[in-house]
Amino acid sequence: MGLTWEEPDWEQLSPSVARRRLPIWDCTVGLVAGDRAALVIDAGSTLREGAEVRAQAQRLLGGERRVTHLALTHPHFDHVLGAAAFAGVEVYGAVGLDAVFARGRDDLLADAVRHGADRPAVAEAVDLLVHPHHLVCAEWTLDLGGVRVLLANVGPGHTGHDLVVLVQGAGSAAPEIVFCGDLVEESGPPQAGRDAMPTQWPHALDRLLELGGEDAAYVPGHGSVVDAAFVHAQREELAARFGVS
Numbered sequence: 001m002g003l004t005w006e007e008p009d010w011e012q013l014s015p016s017v018a019r020r021r022l023p024i025w026d027c028t029v030g031l032v033a034g035d036r037a038a039l040v041i042d043a044g045s046t047l048r049e050g051a052e053v054r055a056q057a058q059r060l061l062g063g064e065r066r067v068t069h070l071a072l073t074h075p076h077f078d079h080v081l082g083a084a085a086f087a088g089v090e091v092y093g094a095v096g097l098d099a100v101f102a103r104g105r106d107d108l109l110a111d112a113v114r115h116g117a118d119r120p121a122v123a124e125a126v127d128l129l130v131h132p133h134h135l136v137c138a139e140w141t142l143d144l145g146g147v148r149v150l151l152a153n154v155g156p157g158h159t160g161h162d163l164v165v166l167v168q169g170a171g172s173a174a175p176e177i178v179f180c181g182d183l184v185e186e187s188g189p190p191q192a193g194r195d196a197m198p199t200q201w202p203h204a205l206d207r208l209l210e211l212g213g214e215d216a217a218y219v220p221g222h223g224s225v226v227d228a229a230f231v232h233a234q235r236e237e238l239a240a241r242f243g244v245s
Contacts, residue, residue, distance in 0.1 A: 002015035002016050002033065003015070003016065003018055003031070003033050003060045003061065003062075004059065004060055004061070004062040006059055006060065006062075007020075007056045007059055007060055009056070010031070010056065010060060011225075013177050013217060013219070013225065014167070014174065014177060016032060016033045016034065016146075016147050016167075017030070017031070017032050017033075017167050017177050018030070018031045018060060019031070019041075019179075019219055019225075020053070020056070021222075021223075022044055022045070022049060022053075022078075024045075024116075025045065025078045025115070025222070026187050026222045026223065027042065027044065027045065027078040027079060027221065027222060028041075028042065028179070028219060028220065028221055028222065028223075029041060029042045029043070029044060029053050030042070030165070030179050030219065031057045031060060031061075031067075032144060032147060032149055032165075032167050033060070033061055033065065033144070033147065034143070034144025034145035034146050034147040035065075035144070035145030035146045035147075036065070036144065036145035037065075037068040037069065037142075037143075037144040037145055038057065038061055038065055038066065038067050038068055038069070038144060039067075039068070039069040039070070039142060039144060039149055039165070040053065040054070040057055040067050040069070040070050040071070040086065040089075041070075041071050041073065041165050041179045042071070042072060042073055042079040042080070042181075042221075043070060043072065043079065043080060043081070043082035043083040043085065043086060044078070044079075044081070044082035045077055045078040045079075045081050045082060045112065045117060045122075045125075046081055046082055046117070046118070046121045046122065046124075046125050047081070047082060047084055047085050047121070047124060047125050047128065048082075048121065049082045050081070050082020050083060050084065050085030050086065050125075051082070051085040053082060053085070054067060054085050054086055067086065067089055068089060068090065068144075069089060069090050069091075069092065069142060069144075070083060070086045070090070070091045070092065071091075071092045071151055071163060071165050071179075072091065072092070072093040072097065072132060072163065073162065073163050073164065073165070073179065073180075073181025073182070073221065074094070074097075074155075074158060074159045074161055074162050074163065074181050074182060074221075075093075075097055075100045075101065075104065075108070075159060075161055075195075076108075076111070076159070076182065076193075077108050077109075077111050077112035077115075077117065077122065078112075078115075079181070079182075079221070080101075080108075080129070081108065081112065081122060081125035081126065081129070082125065083129070083130040084125060084128035084129065084130050086130070090133050090134060091130055091131070091132045091134070092132055092133070092134045092135075092136060092140065092151055092163070093132035093134075093135060093136065093163060094135070094136055094153045094155060094161040094162060094163040095135045095136065095137045095153060095161070096135075096160060096161045097131075097132050097135065097161045097163075098131045098132055098135060100160075100161060101129055101131050102131070105126050105129060108122075108126055108129070109122055109123060109126050111193075136151050136152070136153045136163055137153060138152070138153060139151065139152045139153070140152075147167065147168075148167075148168045149165060149166065149167050149168070150165070150166040150168065150211070151163055151164075151165055152165075152166060152207075152211055154183070154204050154207040154208050154211070155183070155197070155200070155204050156197040156200045156201075156204065157183050157196070157197060157201035157203075157204030157205070158181065158182045158183050158190065158191075158192070158196055158201065158204075158221075159182075159193075159195045159196060159197070160195060162181055162182075162183050162204060163181065164178060164179060164180055164181060164183065164208055164211070165178070165179040166178050166179075166211050166212060166216075167179075175215050175216055175217055176212055176213065176215070176216040176217075177216065177217045177219065178208065178211065178212040178216050178217070178218050178219065179219045180208060180218055180219060180220050180221060180231075181221045182220075182221035182222065183201070183204055183205060183208060183221070184205070184208075184218055184220040184221065184226065184230075184231055184234060185220050185221055185222045185223055185234075186220045186222065186223025186225075186226050186230070187220075187222045187223030187224070188222065188223070190234065190238060192242075198238070198241075198242040199242055199243075199244050201238050201242065202235050202236075202238050202239040202242070202244055205231060205234065205235040205238070206235065208231065209231055209232065209235075212228065213228070214228045215228070216228060218230070218231050
């Protein structure tokens with residue numbers, strides 16, 4: 001069972017996969033729909049944004065299906081602070097994400113405000129920050145009913161806790177779709193903050209490419225969908241930038 005495609009802000013990537021580029025920071029959120037379950041990828045930057053993403057996802061699902069899973073690709077404010085809007089949903093993240101949330105709330109708030117977010121809205125989201133229920137050490141497979149999704153901890157790289165989401169193609173003609181988080185960025189140069197591990201980042205992209213292969217569609221954390229050639233090129237740019245092979 002696919003999606004209804006009644007939300008103009010969402011881009012169809014396959015009959016069961018969609019994504020939206022949120023305003024202001026151009027952050028990607030994704031939706032993967034199976035026959036009996038659905039996964040949202042990342043949650044936006046505030047509770048209001050998270051609630052909007054969830055409501056739109058529900059309309060795309062239609063009928064009786066509900067969002068049942070949420071994957072957080074990495075611990076940056078524009079990807080995680082909407083997670084409290086997903087009450088009753090199973091939340092997944094890379095191993096160590098819970099520790100970052102436990103000790104790094106002030107950093108999340110400061111980073112969001114530094115980037116121009118509304119302080120009261122961010123403070124509310126930080127106070128209600130949802131810790132992942134499931135921590136992915138290597139790989140974790142979800143069966144959504146007719147659609148299989150692989151959660152893979154391929155980091156460190158952009159952060160110390162980078163999770164990617166691979167939607168397996170349905171049939172030999174269907175390409176795989178990989179949600180990369182901010183390991184890949186298209187709308188600007190990859191951002192390396194204080195929590196980045198730059199010498200490991202190219203190797204994380206090697207693992208990402210091994211998972212997705214040359215024919216996959218790669219969905220960056222910010223920007224347009226790209227192909228494997230783009231990811232290879234960005235890997236080489238990062239290696240040259242950080243002086244690693």
